[in-house]
Amino acid sequence: MIQIRIHGRGGQGVVTAAELLALAAFRDGKEAQAFPSFGSERTGAPVTAFCRINSQPIRSREPVYHPDVLLIQDSTLLHQVDVFAGLASSAFVLINSTRDVEALRLTDFVIQHPAVQMHTLPASDLALKHLGRPFANIGMVAGYAALTGEVSKAAVNQSITEKFPGRIGKLNGAVAAEVYDYVAANLAKV
Amino acid sequence: MSYQRVKFYQTGTFTVGNRLLDESDRTVQARMDRTNSLNAGHRACQGCGEALGARYALDAVMRATRQQMVAVNATGCLEVFSSPYPESAWQIPWMHSLFGNAPAVASGVAAALRAKGRTDVRVIAQGGDGATVDIGFGCLSGMFERNDDVLYICYDNEAYMNTGVQRSGSTPPRAWTNTTQAVGTNPGNPMGIGKNLPRIAMAHGIPYVATASVADLHDLEAKVTKAMSIRGARYIHIHVPCPLGWKSDPAHTIKVARLAVESGLFPLFEAEGGEVTDRTPIRKKVSVEQYLELQGRFKHLFHPRDERALETIQAIADANIHRYQLLPLKA
């Protein structure tokens, strides 16, 4: 089972990202569960959402305490919230930022957790280009798919179309395509 | 020995009827072709204004709907005296749920009728002033605001009579009740508070609002009949004396009700879409004192005489007369 935790802020589509991931996994023929860290979050407040992907039916209802995958949609949370709490030793971490790991002052963390694979992706910028608004969630999901293959790009594209019918879906599809290109050009597939 | 033939001066009028009389002596109300929603044998007190008002109002609804009607009743005197298990006095489909929800239950009946595509059956809801202006006010306002196809009738006897005469939001100034006793420096119900529900109903902009009184049953029937010719939320507020709670003579129920109208304390009017469209002019104006002195609940205003209170109450009546133009304007 893959356990994913997504951190962001209210209004950034964090919960939607978890839903997209789960839907994509479902389209890949897997069992999947997505749920938010339930609350009356207002715009800008720290928000967490969870996703589980498995080949077997998923029964657990506990929050994701030990994520295999950590998606951080807002890098300003890095030093505010304990986003790395319970992180699996060989976890995959993707951070939405134009800066690299070093600039984000995470070098020490990477050294202390040698098995953790950490990447940064300018998801907000790429979204801004196509949507005119810096919604990073599509980019983060697409980036995770492109970098790990744990969900297929085809399924991500399909879930984007399902979730956002019409024009918005097309624009979000363009964001995903751009992210795939960016990953191919700039980041090694792990 | 010779028998003197009794002359029934009410023969052919619209006053309360007695079906035990010969056909030729009956009032219009007692004719066999008239409907009868509320059977004889219910357990209302002697001189109950609510029983009288309810019977005339619902009979009028029955006639207007050709008996295709459903009534929803709030908890209260009317509900209790008409439906002790297993004796129901109702000849119509009738439902009681709770004290505070009759308007919503009626909305539900109306919604079910809409869902079933039935336009032939109509629904009315009824309750006393406590159920209407106080505990059921939220549901009533919701029913008005949604303009549900319900006629709501309030029988206003100006206090919680079913529980033994306690003050309601409709209790008039200075009236004694068991929670506004005639003691202290300001005996009775305080001045200047309370709720005028017909005006609140009008503020919702619903198609039809009217006031009526058991003093004028023909007018009451006409207003109910008119209300039933209209679709949407409608409200009729009927003034119904309660001999028990008002400490008045059961034989004086109609008289007391008439004095309330003739003094201007209970103005009779109709309003459509939030605007007053008609009123019943006062035929012979009386002072509020004439109305108040028949009721033991105002006794403390006269022993000793409370001139200020009487003047203030008279001012309320005069304001009504002015607001609703109940007297011809002086040249």
Place this chain on the structure above:
Amino acid sequence: MKHHIEGSQAVAHTVALCRPEVMACYPISPQTHIVETLSRKVKAGEIGNCQFLNVESEFGALSVLIGASAMGARTYTATTSQGLLFMAEAVYNAAGLGLPIVMTIANRALGAPINIWNDHSDSMSMRDAGWIQLFAQDNQEAADLHIQAFRLAEELSCPVMVCMDGYILTHAYEVVDLPTQEQVDAYVPAFEPVQVLDPQDPVSIGAMVGPEAFAEVRFLAHHKHVRALEAIPRLSQAFQDIFQRRSGGLMDTYHTDNAETLLLALGSVNGTIKDAVDELRKEGWPVGSIALCAFRPFPSHALRHVVQDAKRIIVFEKDLAVGMGGIVSSDVKMALQGLPIIVDTVIAGLGGRPIPKASVIDTVKQACLEGLEEPHFLDLNWDEINRELTRQQAQRRSGPTAENLLREVGPPGTKPV
């Protein structure tokens, strides 16, 4: 067909297929997604001539359904928490009148302190109102139970609450096999009321009943629930025949054979509990679990039969009878009267506190090795409790308890989980 769908959407979609005729709703989190979806479906004309009323309160919502149901319409609403309390008078009334209304409870805690997260305090507050209460383990069951609820309610002329955990289920996306209209139509027959307001055949409904007959009327309400104990498994089987999957029934048992210790719970936590059972079994602990679906009526007889060979039952319950302890465990103890079985009460998951699998496992081991105090509170922060108790002893005006604790713990959402 299998969909990856939010729990609320699955429920709304399924309710729509049950052809409700009148719905009256008032918004309250976490029920809103259900009623929003149903409102849209009604407005789009997808549910026949169904009427959707936006009302002024939960009390008004259920009151509307009381009138509509008495008029012979199939009726539905959803609420939770304070909303259920606000409609309490009508909740008892609907059951007393025997009106087959179906209501979803998106289970949520009761205030004060105000808390929008999940526990079962709301449903438990109405457990004696006369409604049948069914608890869903997951969103598949939450959807399926609504189909069974309409048939059950209308067969018995008794209202049914379908209880699903707020947020944990209502806001969770997972795979749900949504039924077809044909399947639902085959299972839920047209509503034939046992009582109806009909001008052709006038009856009075809601009469005052005195001491002469009240006890008999109440007995008959109880008897209806006794009949439900037979109807619930029968309708669950009939459901399985048409939909080819198991849902509902009185209870769902997991590895109960040869189990010395049984965990018992209502609702979604049973998923975590089953995972815990698997892990404990791997370590050699003879444990199993029971997910109670029917809480009202309480399946005492069936429960005795299932647990007769066990030595211990640990009830995990998301509620608290203040001053007493467990609500579910009290019922379990009453059901098992005379059997030599220890019943432990574990108060867990209050106000949305997660119930981690690790805590469940630790608690089971502790119960089996050392026993548990009664009632046992799962994962309490004793430091904060003792700090507040000390504060209260130190000064008369110690201030509001909830706010004092928040000052120490921090506002909601500032911890990762």
